[in-house]
Amino acid sequence: NAGVMQNPRHLVRRRGQEARLRCSPMKGHSHVYWYRQLPEEGLKFMVYLQKENIIDESGMPKERFSAEFPKEGPSILRIQQVVRGDSAAYFCASSRDRYEQYFGPGTRLTVT
């Protein structure tokens, strides 16, 4: 089992561009979570998804951010019209059940 995969590991975008972050959960895991870590801060929950459903998006900014976990393929976190404040590390986690979450290596987004 390769573990949770995230790509790209590093992403540079200019202000106003779109960023797409991908997460492939561990085999057999149907729960996916996205967290954001701003510089010098802890991880903050963004969204929880199961296949084709958003279960909890209470941590997602109201605008420009969206997430999906389609029936086939990875989960995608999409940020439209990025701004400098979006620069952060974005972590994906997956779980088989509601308890133990396994984390990916993260995607470091830099907005220039």
Place this chain on the structure above:
Amino acid sequence: AQRVTQPEKLLSVFKGAPVELKCNYSYSGSPELFWYVQYSRQRLQLLLRHISRESIKGFTADLNKGETSFHLKKPFAQEEDSAMYYCALYGGAAGNKLTFGGGTRVLVKP
């Protein structure tokens, strides 16, 4: 609202000395607490959870509901323990998200 507080950003200890990382939480329900560790250039990984009451790599943590704390302890720190440590609370409306503390960097000096 649930919250996790780790008051120390940095703990520096000598090899062989005891180390204690503080974690306090606020949560109206029955808490499920975890410690995660991130070694240099590695992904975040689960260190231990309070419900299993186990000792991992010599670390233990006891849930104290009266003091709303879940401090992490190790009697004799090793250099390989140098890492970032995050305390996390499992909860939320659907019991599905982790709320993390700000993290404590542990540096074990030789």
